[in-house]
Amino acid sequence: MLRPDPAQLGRLTEITKNLEARLAEALDRGWLGEVEGLEASLAGARQKLAAMRRSSDPVATEVELGPPRFGPPPKK
DSSP states (O other): OOOOOGGGHHHHHHHHHHHHHHHHHHHHHTOHHHHHHHHHHHHHHHHHHHHHHHHHOHHHHOOOOOSOOOSSOOOO
């Protein structure tokens, strides 16, 4: 799976804003075919933005492993 580059967050934000403006225009003019395509593109852009924000959030990516254990594993 390809992961979006977090450094491109600003660019993707601008693309999303542009898609929103184009969608509003298509709705105003009744371009139903355009509306469907723009909605699909906008949904994809929003998903990528969410993925970028999750991957750049240090709190969401850090995991506390605890201290190391030495010796045999605990019995069940």
